[in-house]
Amino acid sequence: MDQQDVIYLAVLVASILLAHIFRLIPQPGIKQVFGGIIGFSIAVLVCGWQVYHSLITASVNYIFIRHVSTKYNHILSFVFCFAYIGFTRVSFLLGLEPIGGHTNVIQLILTVKLVSLAFDIRDRKISQESNKKDEDSRTAIFYRDEYDSALLGFKMPTTLPLIPDIVEYYCFVYCFVGLLTGPFFRISTFRHAVWRPNAGSLPTLKPSLLRLAPFPLYAGITFIFAKYFPHAYLGTDEYGELPYVHRILYVVPAFIGYRYRYYTGWSLAEAAIVASGVGAYPVETKPEAGQGPTQPLSDGKSSGQLDFSAVYNLDVYRIETATDMRTAIRHWNMSVQWWMTYYIYKRFPSKSLRFPAVWFTSAYWHGVRLGYYLCFMSTVLTSLTESTWWKATAFLRKKGPMYERAMLVIGWFLCFRYFEHLAVGFMLQHPSIVFKSWSYTYFFGHSLAICVLVLAMLLTAVVPPEKKKE
Structure with missing residues (x-):
């Protein structure tokens, strides 16, 4: 520190x-x-x-x-x-x-x-x-x-x-x-x-202590993961020399240390x-x-x-249990999320350009480094993938509680794999370093999103409509 x-x-x-x-x-x-x-x-x-x-x-x-x-x-x-x-x-x-x-x-x-x-x-x-x-x-x-x-x-x-x-x-x-x-x-x-x-x-002591209570846990997680899995390592040549599976896995603790720093x-x-x-x-x-x-x-x-x-500012539980990136992002920096919606999205003159306007404004507000823009632009792919996936697998969730829980676990797993690898743009910021890190994993987050999107489209095409209604 x-x-x-x-x-x-x-x-x-x-x-x-x-x-x-x-x-x-x-x-x-x-x-x-x-x-x-x-x-x-x-x-x-x-x-x-x-x-x-x-x-x-x-x-x-x-x-x-x-x-x-x-x-x-x-x-x-x-x-x-x-x-x-x-x-x-x-x-x-x-x-x-x-x-x-x-x-x-x-x-x-x-x-x-x-x-x-x-x-x-x-x-x-x-x-x-x-x-x-x-x-x-x-x-x-x-x-x-x-x-x-x-x-x-x-x-x-x-x-x-x-x-x-x-x-x-x-x-x-x-x-x-x-x-x-x-x-x-x-x-x-x-x-x-x-x-x-x-x-x-005003009885503010109890609610104030409730917001403060997780601090030791957040600080401890931040200290341990930031020390042993620094996110800056993702942009180094040494990271690229790790076995491929290790490169994929390293992003997980690196992103934990990064986001828990904000929680702290x-x-x-x-x-x-x-x-x-x-x-x-x-x-x-x-x-x-x-x-x-x-x-x-x-x-x-x-x-x-x-x-x-x-x-x-955030709802850690809803972020950590989110089954899609939209939910996770919606509960991250919530006051600024509202600001973007109220002052940009709702007032932008062209309805078709409202989402791009919010993305650009948010990326620019965070910084001028292109890594922010690469991250935000990549969410277009993951948003399409997740919406298509949940629509295509709706019939499975209707089969019963066990199937629904299984699909939610799968959704959570996929969500955080996208989240981690796209967040490299935020963590490293410089476009050349971001692309180098992504290339070390063969753009794992983007590739996974494309594979899931294709699978969801195949399910939509193959599963008969009467099966989906069951």
Whole structure:
């Protein structure tokens, strides 16, 4: 573990303790300033002088939302934020110091937060001006009621401005919970936490400890597998000299160490954000990751049970037991998944290009290294394979519980073989190294997907329709 990892873990652990203090502060003004100062201090600690990148991003966006018409500020915010993270990643070509890992992560979090803020301001203004009554419009309902007690279970002040003032803005930008790792949350979620009455009495200890409980296990798995099966080895000549079966098998523990590293960091981050009270909503409002509450309380009454789904980043159980990659990916970095769906997929003008637009945006957001794009493009093949496979084998699952369990085990096995080998693009990033690693296994993940696809097509063609209906 290098020095940067030690600082990273120390900051996350300290954030859990600071989050309890944040929640206990009764005055909204002091509370938000406390969160902002702590967050900016963390940014300076982990980024050093490179903190200027986040200051530039935040300051330019504030000019957009404050001084540019809502017809255009969301577009300007999107273009500028994504252009700037692209610039930070190639700035070394201009002789500037390469952006640090922690600086890059903060830029990623700020990008989704600031773009969402600009879009939310625009959407809320449109909703207020048009005074929509369409009960089928989920967007209209959310923006009309986002500060209403029927949705939240508590009262919010009626004088909150559409556009936050400069103090609230920078406190939201640099709020310390989620700053280094996520999860992403919106300005409305931030305001709910700041202005919530009696937030100090919220029962956050138990849910915070529940999110923290797996940390020792995740950390232990990460340490062991990262030490004995480093993913960087996948791109070396020595890896290519291993027996073929060993090359196939090595990817399994390498990917375990890689993904459990994220589980480790996110378990600490989620424990901190739960302890802070950010994203705490009545369970009856059915909050979703990223969005917040989705349904109003019945008669304004709540059982008092809290749900923190609005600020959960991942569901490890559903990822590890997924029987297809779509399910696994859907429960990975869930708040950003929602962001991609809500701000990109649902708003992209061409319906036929919505999926490619999301894939490209997600790959670009992660980085400019072509390995990300190779990974995302490869999911087109695996998605086609899995959907065809499950349709072709549906008749087998109907034969009884034993057959269904067997097919689910097979689906899980195939899913993680695809997942592991496609993730090499993420783990190694450089296209030449990614292709070299894939070539060592004869593109095992892609080849397996093609073989399963052919088998599924043969089953579809050979099995009589009456057999499928049995």
